[in-house]
Amino acid sequence: MPSLKFLGFAASFSIACPFFIHASPVPHAVAGGSEDRLIFHGGVSGVFDGEKNPALAIEYRWGVEKAGLQPWIGAGWAPDGAVFAGGGLLRTWRPSKRWEMVLGFGPGYYDRHEGLDLGSQIEFYSFAEAGWELSPGRRVLLRFAHISNASLSEINPGTELVTLGMSFRLP
Numbered sequence: 001m002p003s004l005k006f007l008g009f010a011a012s013f014s015i016a017c018p019f020f021i022h023a024s025p026v027p028h029a030v031a032g033g034s035e036d037r038l039i040f041h042g043g044v045s046g047v048f049d050g051e052k053n054p055a056l057a058i059e060y061r062w063g064v065e066k067a068g069l070q071p072w073i074g075a076g077w078a079p080d081g082a083v084f085a086g087g088g089l090l091r092t093w094r095p096s097k098r099w100e101m102v103l104g105f106g107p108g109y110y111d112r113h114e115g116l117d118l119g120s121q122i123e124f125y126s127f128a129e130a131g132w133e134l135s136p137g138r139r140v141l142l143r144f145a146h147i148s149n150a151s152l153s154e155i156n157p158g159t160e161l162v163t164l165g166m167s168f169r170l171p
Contacts, residue, residue, distance in 0.1 A: 041165025081113025
């Protein structure tokens with residue numbers, strides 16, 4: 001019998017995979033300049049909780065777009081051992097040449113170790129992000145995120161994160 005950890009990861013991956021397979025590339029000049037990007041960010045989790053912890057993450061965004069949505073996949077870690085890995089879809093708006101606003105959502109796998117008990121290993125990650133282009137291909141990002149199991153279990157405290165990041169366009 002597969003473990004709950006494996007089933008959670010498999011469920012998250014199977015939700016995201018069909019989009020990756022069927023998405024078609026969009027030229028950079030179309031739809032606001034979709035492009036493959038690698039993102040590193042760090043900040044604090046537990047923004048509204050009693051205990052705050054540092055958090056680090058890495059994310060990959062595909063430069064494909066379908067119905068205005070782009071796929072992303074990422075993983076995060078906190079010094080208390082908590083790990084989150086997931087993926088989903090995001091939507092980007094560019095109000096000006098240098099500014100972008102992003103909303104994203106997706107399921108993922110959470111392993112608490114010594115970290116906050118979020119009630120389930122299956123969690124949902126949603127975020128709002130503002131980005132400013134420092135130079136062609138490089139952006140600084142400010143993100144507000146929420147992780148919650150959407151009441152899949154009796155315990156569902158959820159938690160919020162604020163991170164500062166750097167985004168790099170990939171060739």
